[in-house]
Amino acid sequence: MLMMISPGAGHTYPMVPLGWALQMAGHDVLVASCGPGLMMGEAGVRCVDVAPGLSLTQMQGKLAQHRPDVIARLNNDALDPDYHETIGMAVAGALRLQPDMVEAMIRTAEEWRPDVIVYSPLLTPALVAAAKLGVPAVRNEFGLVRTDDSPQLMREMHSDLFEAHGVELPEVLATIDITPPSMGAIEPDSWLMGTIPFNGGGVLPRETYDYLIGARRDTPRIAVTFGSGPPPVETARVVQNVVAAAPDMDAEFVLAAPNVDLESLGTLPDNVTSLGWAPLVSLMSCSSLVIHHGGPGSAFGAIMSGLPQIIPEFGGLGRPLIMDAVVNRGVGATAPPEEVGRELLESVLADDKMKTAAQEVREEIRGLPTPLDIAGRLTDLVERSGGRAG
Numbered sequence: 001m002l003m004m005i006s007p008g009a010g011h012t013y014p015m016v017p018l019g020w021a022l023q024m025a026g027h028d029v030l031v032a033s034c035g036p037g038l039m040m041g042e043a044g045v046r047c048v049d050v051a052p053g054l055s056l057t058q059m060q061g062k063l064a065q066h067r068p069d070v071i072a073r074l075n076n077d078a079l080d081p082d083y084h085e086t087i088g089m090a091v092a093g094a095l096r097l098q099p100d101m102v103e104a105m106i107r108t109a110e111e112w113r114p115d116v117i118v119y120s121p122l123l124t125p126a127l128v129a130a131a132k133l134g135v136p137a138v139r140n141e142f143g144l145v146r147t148d149d150s151p152q153l154m155r156e157m158h159s160d161l162f163e164a165h166g167v168e169l170p171e172v173l174a175t176i177d178i179t180p181p182s183m184g185a186i187e188p189d190s191w192l193m194g195t196i197p198f199n200g201g202g203v204l205p206r207e208t209y210d211y212l213i214g215a216r217r218d219t220p221r222i223a224v225t226f227g228s229g230p231p232p233v234e235t236a237r238v239v240q241n242v243v244a245a246a247p248d249m250d251a252e253f254v255l256a257a258p259n260v261d262l263e264s265l266g267t268l269p270d271n272v273t274s275l276g277w278a279p280l281v282s283l284m285s286c287s288s289l290v291i292h293h294g295g296p297g298s299a300f301g302a303i304m305s306g307l308p309q310i311i312p313e314f315g316g317l318g319r320p321l322i323m324d325a326v327v328n329r330g331v332g333a334t335a336p337p338e339e340v341g342r343e344l345l346e347s348v349l350a351d352d353k354m355k356t357a358a359q360e361v362r363e364e365i366r367g368l369p370t371p372l373d374i375a376g377r378l379t380d381l382v383e384r385s386g387g388r389a390g
Contacts (some may be wrong), residue, residue, distance in 0.1 A: 003030070
């Protein structure tokens with residue numbers, strides 16, 4: 001089996017549990033990606049680097065140089081009624097600017113000759129490769145931000161790639177969705193899968209372990225994180241507000257934000273600690289509240305830890321869709337960046353209904369089919385399609 005992943009951490013993490021499950025089920029698995037997508041290798045799944053040194057951030061930067069109009073639309077999707085079209089246009093444009101990566105992905109599939117291709121959403125080379133090989137193409141959604149009808153969308157937006165290879169869409173398409181039903185509408189034929197939070201492996205330094213887990217405290221701990229990529233432009237204001245509120249609160253604050261410049265804040269208050277990078281699973285397991293940038297991985301991490309969450313109202317990259325899902329289900333709150341301060345933090349910490357809702361969704365996710373269940377469905381799909389599922 002072949003997994004094709006866009007070179008971003010947020011695209012990679014949701015696919016790690018399925019990679020584990022496929023290998024546990026006895027399948028021969030290869031991942032074709034580059035940059036942050038190669039973290040699948042750190043998680044124990046064999047990878048091939050299709051574009052050494054290339055990352056999603058670099059792809060976005062190059063697109064900004066060539067198509068600033070598309071980037072402008074993408075970063076203002078709170079006002080964009082055609083978000084799916086915008087994201088499709090952006091991805092197709094970014095992929096056209098990386099023809100070597102695109103062709104290397106397709107060539108890898110032709111060399112590996114998998115029985116099925118599982119891919120991160122909107123990754124057109126996976127659709128083209130599956131069509132050329134006559135195998136099923138199965139997309140693994142991020143959760144909360146879904147890409148409904150994305151194969152048809154990318155056939156339209158990236159038609160030149162399909163035409164260059166003389167193919168149409170694969171005959172067999174399927175979708176794996178990790179969105180819990182109570183947090184969003186699910187496509188009727190999607191395969192539901194319970195998410196297993198993963199945000200990087202590696203060794204947790206002893207001093208970090210002692211701080212996060214070894215020394216339990218009675219005071220609430222508020223975790224602050226802004227993802228692995230470039231933070232939203234108003235992130236600095238949020239951090240300033242949180243740090244300013246800290247001395248007047250009976251709480252402990254942990255900044256796990258290596259992508260945010262903290263030097264301008266000067267000496268941090270005694271109840272604020274900056275860890276730089278820290279595994280979110282470890283951080284959230286001993287926190288009372290999470291403030292984050294609106295990424296699906298962070299939102300799921302908070303839910304799976306049974307925690308309420310606060311998402312500042314940052315625009316762009318589907319964040320408004322995630323904020324709507326979080327607020328509508330009652331598992332968190334949103335506010336303009338300038339209003340993320342003491343009053344909001346104390347209000348959410350005292351809101352037992354949010355904690356209960358987060359715990360309810362956690363149990364809902366635990367009741368969904370597991371990655372091992374989905375590995376079995378993939379085997380069945382391949383066999384029905386005439387493959388060997390090896």
